[in-house]
Amino acid sequence: MAYVAVKGGERAIDAAHGWLAEARRGDPECPDLSLTQIEQQLGLAVDRVMAEGSCHDRSLAALAIKQARGDLIEAAYLLRAYRTTLSRFGASRPIDTDAMRLRRRISATYKDLPGGQILGPTFDYTHRLLDFALLAGTPPPPAPQATPKREAAPRVTGILAAEGLMRPETASEAAPADLTREPLAFPADRSMRLQALARGDEGFLLALGYSTQRGYGNAHPFVGELRVGEVSIELQPPELDFPIDIGDITVTECQMVNQFAGSKTEPAQFTRGYGLSFGHSERKAMAMALVDRALRARELGEEITAPAQQEEFVLLHSDNVESTGFVEHLKLPHYVDFQNELEKLREIRADALRNAAE
Amino acid sequence: MTTAAGYNFGYLDENSKRMIRRALLKAVAVPGYQVPFGSREMPLPYGWGTGGIQVTASIIGPDDVLKVIDQGADDTTNAVSIRRFFAKVAGVATTERTAEASIIQTRHRVPEAPLREGQILVYQVPMPEPMFRLEPRLAETRKLHALADYSIMHIKFYEDIARTGHIATSYNYPVMVDDRYLMSPSPIPSFDNPKLHRMPALQLFGAGREKRIYAVPPYTKVRSLDFEDHPFQPIRADGTCALCGSRESYLDEIVTDDRGGRMFICSDTDYCGTRAAGQEAAE
């Protein structure tokens, strides 16, 4: 009987894992994927896995994608599980996105601005027509080259702030709480919220951000600026009094500019929504910025009416490692509880049928 | 009919185009009413103007001359992309001159030069429902339109004035069409709203993601919502175009440095270029 198989499952599990390994590999006649190929040619998948796995390591992320057969949530989970095993020897200084080596930088709020609009490698203006040249493996013609202008690219939010139109943020030197070490507590402060959003599921944040645009949360967003490029990671060991550069990473940063109606005590002004993500992930950074702004409703005294504004709802359901675990755990045996349910239902039905007969 | 690129003329198949034209006819017959239509997936993403593109694709013919603007300009990335798309899939002539175009597809602006009879202005619309920020449920807003009950919009304006002394809406400013339907003019600046009123050209609005089409036939009454004692006032930056010297056109603000430096230029590039050329010729 099938039930017995579940109990004597050790051999079955081994066999299932064997089958999985084979299925992952696919046809052995077909060449094995190298991690370099994944890193190079599926780079955006690698970026997403690093962001949601909250661990910046391109080759480990590529390995996770390979091992997960391209299931990116499973890959993020593999990376998170690996991250647990790493010891921590310090915290980097805050990255300085002002000093980013820009690969892409656009503003939707100005036609032109200091530092210019840099389109960079973007899908935005491509026509989504399947390119059968890729099927043939034809290499693309070389892209035109230019020397980067070394012109400062001030932040759009800074430009608006100089005119007093941007609601100021209060700077804090306090060490932020660390979501990877401490549980979320509610109400959560903004640094905690941003940490949760930064590793939140792209699809979930996308849907929530979209809902705010459709009237569920009353957002009036503009992309003040979106920038993608390399920033230095600096570490200041306690024994030194200067920071050391330990390498560069690619990040995507989005600053959304939103209308704020103002109140009796504050004049109307713009407010910020902020998004930052590992690698090149514009959708994620933008969705995060929309949701960040929506979650500021309480702080700004706005009425909380929509799902995206509800902090607990958003933050407790944004982590796809947690969500997938709990949804998928329903596959585990639940027959002890179910047996109880069966008995209870039979009892209630028997009573009802008896009463009806009387 | 196919083009050299191997696509049907205008990309969409003929049956889809016919379906969209039927929706357009209904929209013209009931000015300002949002007609649902079976929006298709297009090779440009939702939000990039798929509604406008589908409308244009359905009405364009080989003799048409197409102009595409975004933010008033022909040279903005998205305008370039859409113009190229139609050049490729319809092989039609394109122009940057407002007066020469038979179809003008636009995102966020109405050209400065008055349009004439026979021209068609196709608007790209992100959110066709003018009340969506106040009532996001479509079943409910549909009922409000049926009952012509627009008091939530008036309350919103009342609250704006009570709080700030002004109606706070500056773009996508709602209008009443033919005294019957409340309509989103799409996110054009309120500066452009008066141009919709009794315009000799046909105005078509397409919202691809939201799957709605609506229209304002030529010479239709279009009134911006307001109060008697707080009349509608179009907003424009108080400046002069640095290129053509216009004091009437809608202006873009260009940040020239990070020390507060600003300059203004016309948002409508054709209008600006035509004026500047005229001034040069006069000199």
Next chain:
Amino acid sequence: MSPLLAAQGLGLRFGTVIALDDVAVEIWPGEVVAIVGESGSGKTTLLRVLSGMMPPQAGRVLYRDPEGGQHSLFDMPEIALRRLHRSDWGFVYQNPRDGLRLGISAGGNIGERLMAAGHRNYGHIRAIAAEWLARVEIDPGRIDTLPRNFSGGMQQRLQIARTLVTSPRLVFMDEPTGGLDVSVQARLLDMIRGLVAELDLAVLLVTHDISAARLLAHRIVVMQQGRVVEAGLTDRVLDDPQHPYTQLLTTSVLSA
């Protein structure tokens, strides 16, 4: 003269529960009629049917418009019924949250009905709103306050102002003092009594509170298990109840 609203033969069942059984009610201009009964007696269902919110399974409700035309309520198009609810009629809910927009200022709440009636002058709308706030004893200085920052009693008074601002002829009230403190209830009842007399309103009041009915109503309709068991002038019904159920109600043996 003929009644503003006349219902005959109303019947409604929810499964095996009889909510309304051959009910007839009339209300005349300027008259306050209280529908009393314990909870489950069908009085709230009756109010919902009479106000057009719920169709009955039997019977009909006739409404007379200001020009004297008669309309069968459930044959009216929805648009006409909805217009009626924001012009000639008003509805005061037990819970003011059901009748107010909590995220809109007090002035905006009162102004909504005016704007729906075609008012388009901001200053004028605001002046009327301020005047109505004063009439319901709310400081007009709070015209821009959101009702969610009001006490329960103030919310209820605001709801009444919002309902009465367009001078309806007929107002439905569903336990308007329910859920309020006793001292607040007394003040509210007093205010309602004053406004009803001043504006010559017809009111259909559903209440389980016999003292409220005595204070406000000209006539009383007593309901039990979906039936009208007794009806008549307030003094007569309360001081000389004929039906045993009314006798129980008036001696407060039944807790409603």
